[in-house]
């Protein structure tokens with residue numbers, strides 16, 4: 001590692017480290033309230049997720065994770081020289097006809113991961129040298145993500161958090177993430193509502 005790399009990491013403090021435990025707790029409670037009726041994303045399906053009902057995204061009451069690993073193919077500034085700590089969630093609130101991850105986004109291939117387990121994944125990725133935690137397709141899992149961040153922070157998580165989403169987010173959810181997420185990486189999927197319906 002050269003001096004510039006060392007300096008940049010030492011100077012940066014992830015934003016969630018500055019939030020009080022009480023504020024994080026408030027965010028967790030507010031986020032879980034958005035699940036019943038579910039209005040986490042602009043689809044506003046209105047289903048009761050904690051009761052096991054499923055909306056457009058197909059996600060249930062427990063997060064499902066397809067993979068967790070160091071990713072070296074992210075944007076170079078995010079992968080750096082040790083990799084981006086990617087946690088890839090199953091299901092998705094979009095249904096893009098061109099999706100390259102269809103088995104994960106539409107068929108929901110993944111394993112259940114409660115917040116404690118999610119927190120451990122983050123800590124393991126940090127231990128493995130990840131520059132950041134990169135939540136991929138996180139929109140429909142935000143309440144559990146915030147809860148897991150609170151647990152992981154208590155146990156020493158300190159690297160920045162990256163929200164790598166499809167860009168179809170609700171303002172309410174984004175407000176809850178303000179001060180928790182350091183970097184947003186939204187995809188631009190459609191610019192024409194007509195095309196997105198086909």
Ligand code: SF4
Nearest residue numbers: 038041044045055057
């Ligand atoms: S998160 Fe899923 S269930 Fe909730 S509003 Fe969005 S698509 Fe519907």
